[in-house]
Amino acid sequence: MKRISQLLHYNKNITQILLTTILITLAACQSDDSAELSPKKNITTFSILNVKGTIDTTNKTITIELPENTDISSLSPEISISDKASVSPKSGQAQDFTNPIIYTVTAEDKSTQKYTVNVSVKPSALSSEKKILEFSIMEVQGTISESNKTITLELPENTDITALSPKITISKKASITPVSGETIDFTNPMDYIVTAEDGTSQTYVITVTLEENKNIYMFTYNNKTYEVVKEAKTWEEASKFAIDRDGYLAEINNEAENNALFDEASKNAGIDTSNTSAPDGGGASYLWLGGNDIAEEGSWVWNGNNDGNATNFWKGKSATNGGTPIDNLYNNWGNEPDDYNSNQDGLALALTQWPLNSGHLGKASQWNDVNHTNKLYFIIEFDN
Numbered sequence: 001m002k003r004i005s006q007l008l009h010y011n012k013n014i015t016q017i018l019l020t021t022i023l024i025t026l027a028a029c030q031s032d033d034s035a036e037l038s039p040k041k042n043i044t045t046f047s048i049l050n051v052k053g054t055i056d057t058t059n060k061t062i063t064i065e066l067p068e069n070t071d072i073s074s075l076s077p078e079i080s081i082s083d084k085a086s087v088s089p090k091s092g093q094a095q096d097f098t099n100p101i102i103y104t105v106t107a108e109d110k111s112t113q114k115y116t117v118n119v120s121v122k123p124s125a126l127s128s129e130k131k132i133l134e135f136s137i138m139e140v141q142g143t144i145s146e147s148n149k150t151i152t153l154e155l156p157e158n159t160d161i162t163a164l165s166p167k168i169t170i171s172k173k174a175s176i177t178p179v180s181g182e183t184i185d186f187t188n189p190m191d192y193i194v195t196a197e198d199g200t201s202q203t204y205v206i207t208v209t210l211e212e213n214k215n216i217y218m219f220t221y222n223n224k225t226y227e228v229v230k231e232a233k234t235w236e237e238a239s240k241f242a243i244d245r246d247g248y249l250a251e252i253n254n255e256a257e258n259n260a261l262f263d264e265a266s267k268n269a270g271i272d273t274s275n276t277s278a279p280d281g282g283g284a285s286y287l288w289l290g291g292n293d294i295a296e297e298g299s300w301v302w303n304g305n306n307d308g309n310a311t312n313f314w315k316g317k318s319a320t321n322g323g324t325p326i327d328n329l330y331n332n333w334g335n336e337p338d339d340y341n342s343n344q345d346g347l348a349l350a351l352t353q354w355p356l357n358s359g360h361l362g363k364a365s366q367w368n369d370v371n372h373t374n375k376l377y378f379i380i381e382f383d384n
């Protein structure tokens with residue numbers, strides 16, 4: 001009997017142990033079920049155009065700065081999140097990031113976490129470019145030396161250098177003073193200042209020169225400068241041309257000067273005599289000198305700068321017809337002047353005899369009065 005009761009007691013203990021085991025196991029099973037659903041809901045990486053965002057895990061914000069000039073109105077981020085979580089909007093889905101966007105991560109256990117994503121664009125740096133890229137005047141391109149910061153231009157010889165309007169191209173976002181198109185006096189080299197967007201500046205020096213006139217033959221005699229101008233002009237036009245060059249039509253004061261000018265003009269100046277002939281001077285070739293009797297017939301004056309302030313050197317027609325020098329001043333008229341057809345008022349130095357075929361009226365190096373509206377080459381004299 002005692003053995004039976006012992007056995008029963010034993011059985012009761014086993015039953016208790018079994019029950020306890022089952023309960024524990026059940027409880028354990030229950031707690032294992034809830035542990036399987038993950039609460040994790042982090043964004044672990046967030047990048048746009050390969051630029052990684054900075055994730056603030058405390059404030060749940062993400063900031064990204066994209067390269068300057070990036071269009072942020074439609075960008076597709078690459079997003080990594082916690083295992084078993086999901087994110088909305090999805091990774092790879094294009095968004096307009098003009099304003100902050102909220103991304104919601106949902107954990108496996110359905111709990112959620114919001115992240116605010118702020119995208120900004122790097123401000124474009126201020127340009128330091130300050131170059132003159134092109135500089136032209138009247139379609140002539142200047143030669144730019146970037147190392148010396150100089151620009152040189154050579155313009156046609158008759159250009160008025162005192163009022164020119166350059167066309168200028170400069171670096172983007174830069175400015176220039178004086179501005180393109182402004183009328184400038186280039187008599188002296190001119191400073192142009194280019195200022196970059198960032199405020200730095202540099203100065204270019206522009207030098208404008210005029211082409212040499214290939215029609216001018218220059219020589220010196222007795223320490224004075226002369227020019228033979230191989231452009232056919234009336235006496236007045238020739239005088240104006242001489243004045244514009246700060247000279248005057250040559251005034252011959254003695255035989256040596258006459259010989260020197262004739263020699264240079266006939267031997268060295270390269271004149272094609274057929275281009276400077278006077279029909280009313282026997283068809284011969286001539287060069288204008290500074291004398292005329294325009295103001296008063298028969299009153300010959302040296303007035304090479306045509307200012308009316310003249311030196312009277314001859315009165316009347318040829319010597320054989322009663323003409324006389326004034327104050328013993330030099331002349332080389334020969335048989336002239338004759339005021340042929342009553343309209344010969346300009347003094348010309350003959351390069352050939354006249355008339356051209358016979359020469360019975362005059363010879364090369366002598367003077368003749370011819371119509372002052374003839375178009376002839378001329379000689380300029382300069383006071384040094």
Ligand SMILES: [Ca+2]
Pocket residue numbers: 250251252253257381
């Ligand atoms: Ca002289």
Ligand SMILES: [Ca+2]
Pocket residue numbers: 293297298339342343344345346369
């Ligand atoms: Ca005359």
Ligand SMILES: [Ca+2]
Pocket residue numbers: 281336337338339340344368369370
């Ligand atoms: Ca004559």
